[in-house]
Amino acid sequence: MLTKRLPAKLFWPKFDKTWPLKRGEEPRKKIAFAATNFSVERFQKAYQGKNSFSYFDIPTSCLNQQMNQKRQAEYIAGRLCAHQLLFDFAVNHAHLENDDKKMPVWPKGIIGSVAHCYPYAVVMIAKSKDYQSIGVSIVSRTESRTEFSLSSNAAYGVLTQAEILRFATHLDEITLALICSIKKSFIKATSPLILSYLYFDDVNVVAIDWIQGNAELVIERDLGGQWRKGQSFMAQFDFYHSKVISMLALPRQLGFELMFP
Structure with a gap:
């Protein structure tokens, strides 16, 4: 078991430990x-x-x-x-x-x-x-212009039909990259708990607050146990070195509207 840091003579990269989600409040539990x-x-x-x-x-x-x-x-x-x-x-x-x-x-x-x-x-x-689980995702806005071009099939693999209609008036590459990142953070947070793989159309982004840096998601189908269709979650997001970063944390108690109890 490691009980001390790796030797100083090794190339040890510099770490940025500044909380990246500056638009919202930091979680009260670390x-x-x-x-x-x-x-x-x-x-x-x-x-x-x-x-x-x-x-x-x-x-x-x-x-x-x-x-x-x-x-x-x-x-x-x-x-x-x-x-x-x-x-x-x-x-x-x-x-x-x-x-x-x-x-x-x-x-x-x-x-x-x-x-x-x-x-x-x-x-x-x-x-x-x-916390029960946590999911973090980071997506490049510039890559989204090609990887998730609005005219490509990939865009429609990320978005549900409801999301296409909901965000139609301002659906640009940044919004698409954000929705992709938010859904990835949700999938990474919940997959270990439900023991099955989720897809982008299993969750629907219903609201984005660009000022506060949070987004609301809703499950689109029953996932078994306590995970029910229509259940809502809150994710945080911001921009990190021109990339979209998002995080969704599930507290021990299942009051998901109180993500940071």
């Missing part, structure tokens, strides 16, 4: 944030020719042989952000392994979420006594 730049060039220079996983002493079992250099840098940057936050929480831990869905297995008492959008990796963690 959610920690860290981000770092995983530029392939910077990481390659730091490795000094060594394999990136062995350089940081990350088990090769975490290495997917199909990972290119960019994906390796992305993976490692996310794990380093997570380790930094776990150190800040004084949580003894080993390198985060993946479960069968390739999601990180967090230490006991911790919940968290990792997201990437080149060249940034972002992580949020919290204590499981405060």
Whole structure:
């Protein structure tokens, strides 16, 4: 188990721990944030020719042989952000392994979420006594102009018909990227709890408050147990280095309108 920081002689990236969702209030029960730049060039220079996983002493079992250099840098940057936050929480831990869905297995008492959008990796963690789950997502606004072009089929894979009608008067690439990010954060927060995969059309964004930086979502179908059609959630969002970042946290009590009790 890791009980101290990695050796100082290693290339240790700089972490941005400033709370990124500045439009709204910070949660009263702590959610920690860290981000770092995983530029392939910077990481390659730091490795000094060594394999990136062995350089940081990350088990090769975490290495997917199909990972290119960019994906390796992305993976490692996310794990380093997570380790930094776990150190800040004084949580003894080993390198985060993946479960069968390739999601990180967090230490006991911790919940968290990792997201990437080149060249940034972002992580949020919290204590499981405060939150059931958390989802963070970051989406590039510039990439959305091509990846989620309003004229493309991808746009209609993100939006429900109700959303197309609801946001028709101001449905630009930024709004589309925001809706995509919000839905991703919802899916990442809820998937571990319902033990099934969700899709973009399983949730409907019904309101966006650009001033306060929050959005309301509604489930479009029964997901089993306490997860019922029509149940609403609140997500927060803001812009991070010209990218859209969003977060949805589920408290221990299921009063979702009180996201930060």
